[in-house]
Amino acid sequence: MTDLKTVHFVSLGCPKNRVDTEVLAGFAKVQGLTIVADPSDADVIVVNTCAFIESAREESIDTLLEMHALRQTGRLKRLISAGCLSQRYGEALKREMPELDHVLGTEALGSIGQIIADTAPVVNVGLAAHFLQTPKTPRFIEPGAVSAYIKIGDGCTRTCAFCAIPAIRGPGRSRPLKEIVAEAEQLAASGIREINLVSQDTSAYGKDLSPGSDLLDLLDALCGVSGIAWIRLLYLYPDAIVDRLIDALPSLAKVVPYVDMPIQHASQEMLARMRRGYGQGRLKRLIAHAHQADNAIFLRTAVLVGHPGETDGDFADLIEFLEWARCHHLGAFRYSDEEGTPAFGTGPGVSKRASYNRWRKVMALGRRLSRAHNRKLVGTTLDILIEAPADDQGFVLRGRHPGQAPDIDGATYLVSSNAKPGDIVRAKVTKADDFDIVATPLMSSQTNSAG
Secondary structure, eight states: OOSOOEEEEEEOSSHHHHHHHHHHHHHHHHTTOEEOSSGGGOSEEEEEEOOSSHHHHHHHHHHHHHHHTHHHHSOOOEEEEEEHHHHHHHHHHHHHOTTOSEEEOGGGGGGHHHHHTTOSOSEEOOOTTOOOOOTTSOOOOOTTOOEEEEEOEEOOOOOOTTOOHHHHHOSOEEOOHHHHHHHHHHHHHTTOOEEEEEOTTGGGTTTTOSSOOOHHHHHHHHTTOTTOOEEEEOOOOSSHHHHHHHHHGGGOTTEEEEEEOOOBOOOHHHHHHTTOSOOHHHHHHHHHHHHHSSSOOEEEEEEEESOTTOOHHHHHHHHHHHHHHOOSEEEEEEOOOOTTSTTTTOOOOOOHHHHHHHHHHHHHHHHHHHHHHHHHHTTOEEEEEEEEEOOSTTOOEEEEOTTOOTTTSOOEEESSOOOOTTOEEEEEEEEEOSSOEEEEEOTTOOOBOOO
């Protein structure tokens, strides 16, 4: 054993990366290290990087350099780059960044213990599509958390023109249903009340399993897990399974009425260029179905602007569609020309200025739509999952209603309550802003901590 005693983790990128960071932390704890919140107190720092687009790579490199500076001011002895940046660039990353002691890919998470014990190679990047966690995989979740992500699969088999994920993470593969249920049971036993199902393509769950199962089979099984109150689905592809899901929601009592379905674009021409495998007609049918469902469904989507070939007319089509779709939550990102993707170098390119202006317009629309939907909630009553004491002056507790996913959709603040984290409180919405709302618990409301 080395003299390494403390470790600090930095998790960049998406919730799927966050799960990997928690797995890395679990392996580190098994190795005997203490996880510290302050990087200046760490003997080892692990940055779990993102490499999805250029801005994510820049953030990853900047963070690594920032952590490296602690060799002079902190107690840092070993700096590790983990995750997608490492998986994608491997040896080249180590050559370009001598500041790194180790480069650890997404498919070699379990070797963090060997790195700490100083028995691992400097660059450890396994073949894509090798690693999938199991219920026995160690995982460290911050004490007191009431919500957690479950990664139900990894990789992606689709061939979207702009996306490098299949090259980084390999083809899509699903975890066995029983293993996911077992992990949910473990999380419930530790106090988790909400599970958020993630993968690169959640709609494709089970298609590669034999005997086969699908997303609805998984949801039905997870609804039977005692202690779990809410189940949320993120990253649905606009497949037929979404239609079936919308119809099944009333019978899936623990699945919150929330559909996160990144559409990427709505112009018929751009959907074809992006190799999305569907047209605007399917998108309209799916979103209309969600709006017409018996119970209100909260919709989130994300779009990509500036893809090669996107004209002013294509962008106008997108804005018109988004105005019609009235999604509760809307995000956007700008095209990044990623080597190895079908769209790489194809042109004609959209200028950075035009791409930025289009991104700003979509984000402004998203803010306006969110504000309008939130204002409609004033006077209604909602279930609120309590997460923590409120930081804002004048509020007592912070939580989320079913239409607010963790980390991305804003929060609900309670002005008074004796509830504790993990409780679900019925409350009346009294105020709304662009992303957050304020609510007052009903006098007759009973906190629900049984699930």
